[in-house]
């Protein structure tokens with residue numbers, strides 16, 4: 001019989017991997033198997049009625065067993081059978097230490113450049129990190145060291161008891177407890193993705209019998225929280241599992257992954273200052289305008305949510321998440337109840353007063369007096385109007401960009417912050433792409449002014465009529481003449497395919513922020529006082545409080561700008577899609593241009609009613 005060709009051996013200089021416990025170059029002993037196969041083939045021929053003694057059969061058999069591919073196949077089969085159950089295992093778990101030793105030896109014994117380079121390479125942080133990861137895996141350091149679970153199987157009132165042991169780390173346990181009227185302590189909530197949830201062993205309505213060997217029945221929840229806070233290392237819960245009927249609400253259906261609803265918060269929230277929060281350490285902090293992903297909304301008063309940050313423009317694939325932790329936040333119902341109570345308290349403690357004039361043209365349109373009242377642009381009036389709205393959450397959805405779809409860009413900000421300057425630069429940069437509205441006025445044209453260029457000149461009667469019809473986005477009276485911007489002038493720009501760049505009075509935001517216009521609102525924020533003063537004086541900025549633009553800003557005016565900015569944020573912050581700090585003008589303008597490109601190309605969060 002011809003010999004079976006061998007699996008090629010590795011040359012002696014070839015490196016072996018550390019991860020095999022046996023060498024791979026064992027020569028396979030093939031003869032036994034070969035004869036087994038030979039016998040099987042012969043039996044097959046006899047069964048098929050073949051003649052083993054014929055010359056024909058012996059020749060074809062000879063040819064068959066001479067074939068190189070058959071020999072290689074048999075050898076391969078044996079090799080795989082021999083090695084298939086061998087798993088990789090490390091030679092040792094001391095690579096970091098060994099490398100240190102090598103470095104010391106090399107540095108002591110040689111001053112050659114190769115030696116120094118080797119020491120340098122071994123010393124590199126990435127290589128050391130790789131060695132350290134190797135040692136961690138080799139020594140299985142990634143597995144938490146859990147103490148032995150007690151062997152005794154507890155029975156409590158005939159019910160099965162489960163013992164769950166958690167390793168306490170830097171994150172909260174992710175479960176809240178409550179006391180039932182009968183004194184028993186139960187798991188009230190399990191926070192999605194938290195430590196307790198990840199164990200899969202703690203469910204809503206599980207009854208807590210002991211925490212670290214201390215019986216908890218009849219204790220106050222705050223006592224139990226203290227007990228938990230005081231433990232280090234591991235926490236052992238003895239629990240009676242929830243009835244089956246409750247198991248489903250532990251891993252609640254609420255919402256489906258991937259299509260979870262989002263809301264935009266209209267208020268700042270800090271769980272540590274909320275006296276109602278059932279477990280502040282499991283709470284979520286967020287700011288006005290942050291987008292929250294709702295993970296569980298089954299509970300009437302407390303939702304589970306994840307904060308995705310202040311994302312006016314969102315790339316859902318990239319995920320703008322600032323904190324991937326799920327935490328407890330007040331539900332819409334709870335927040336609205338709170339706002340109602342606060343309003344009632346406020347009303348009962350403040351004397352009734354006559355409301356000042358408002359800019360809301362629709363309100364004015366309904367009033368009996370046809371006369372347009374004089375408007376004073378002051379933020380305390382805005383507070384009266386917009387402060388009435390209870391702050392909770394606004395449902396938001398992604399608005400995807402479409403060809404030929406134009407969204408007005410609204411620059412909001414305190415007077416003097418630079419909205420006109422930024423608008424002017426945008427219009428100069430690309431007059432075909434950006435446009436702005438031309439206001440109407442009832443004052444007669446001045447010699448150098450052209451109708452339709454500087455202003456649309458109209459009669460006072462017409463303008464008062466339009467005010468009563470609610471056609472103005474904003475209007476006001478100055479030195480006996482009316483000025484105003486018609487909503488139709490925004491529509492005209494959109495129909496030309498140009499992006500309206502608007503810097504209206506903040507009270508016009510309410511009228512602009514509609515499903516029809518779908519504006520993107522950029523809040524132009526002044527930098528802190530020192531930077532504000534420095535940038536404005538370096539650029540010889542002109543105060544907008546001085547009618548003739550003759551002088552720079554005084555310190556008082558800059559302080560006033562900052563105060564007015566704080567007011568605006570409080571009143572309208574929930575509508576700002578983006579906050580742009582106008583410190584260095586060049587940087588701010590570049591940021592604005594980049595932002596507008598993103599608004600054009602990427603989906604953004606908008607009120608859900610805008611996309612339905």
Ligand SMILES: Nc1ncnc2c1ncn2[C@@H]1O[C@H](COP(=O)(O)OP(=O)(O)OP(=O)(O)O)[C@@H](O)[C@H]1O
Nearest residue numbers: 415416417418419420421535539541542544583585
């Ligand atoms: N980042 C900046 N650095 C320096 N100067 C600036 C900056 N931004 C704006 N300015 C200057 O500040 C002055 C006021 O700016 P601008 O007229 O744009 O303010 P505004 O927000 O439109 O105010 P208003 O609403 O009262 O008209 C102008 O002289 C402008 O050139």
